[in-house]
Amino acid sequence: MIPVSHILILSATLFFIGMYGFVTRKNLITMLMSLELMLNSVNINFVAFNKYLYPGKLDGIFFTIFIIAVAAAEAAVAISIIINLYRTHKTIDVGAATELKH
């Protein structure tokens, strides 16, 4: 029997791996990939809480389903923005889009 804290440690590690990737990467696509890792670690938490602490309820499962739906919408919007940025700047490096600074 695995205690619930081991699953939470796994998801916390995955979240901070995603955070590390998000702050060290400069490419928009790899930043989006790190974001997906972070969202997935949250989903693991919700399912683990639902299974181990409140097995009779469905709240964690539904949160996971809605997070997956929002993540899919977010990925689609992000990729359309990335493609638009590539069209105008010929690069998807975050350092290239600085028009709003000036």
Added chain:
Amino acid sequence: MTAHQIIFYCLAALILITGLLSVTCPKVFRSAIFLLFSLIGIAGLYFWMEAEFIAAVQISVYVGGIVVIIIFSIFLTEQAGKETRSIHPVRTVFAVLAALLGMILTYLTVLNYDFVESNEAFDLNIPRIGNAMVATGEGGFSLPFEVVSILLLAAMIGCIVVAMRSSITKPDEKKLTQSITEIDEA
């Protein structure tokens, strides 16, 4: 150690190692493939937790949808073999420090918290999920379901508007002005 525990630690190792490779690999396409394996490992973890429906959704939406979109966009932006620009080493050190500090803080909180585990059986049959999805009363999720539907519709329309080529309208305008001048000449 039972087989149940061994499977969990194998899945955890798969998820964490491929996740770490995914955020550190300098080539974009390779890190997308590592992300794919990490997501498959998470789907395996859902199977291990007996949440088969979530595992199926994970495979069909993340592995079959989002990773494919990411790979498509890598090819559309011609980044497949290119190495990404790395940031300044000092900033990398600070990013590692921030991640490690966050990890330690979370570990301490999780290990000191006394979780009261329930002994009830985890019954997750799919008709129950389907009924709760459209139920309006106690334990029903029909309002968030509708909100997510609207969100998906708005996101779809937004994607089309943002990614649409603005030059598509130009030939039509040219044709229109041409026809107007033709009418004028006539």
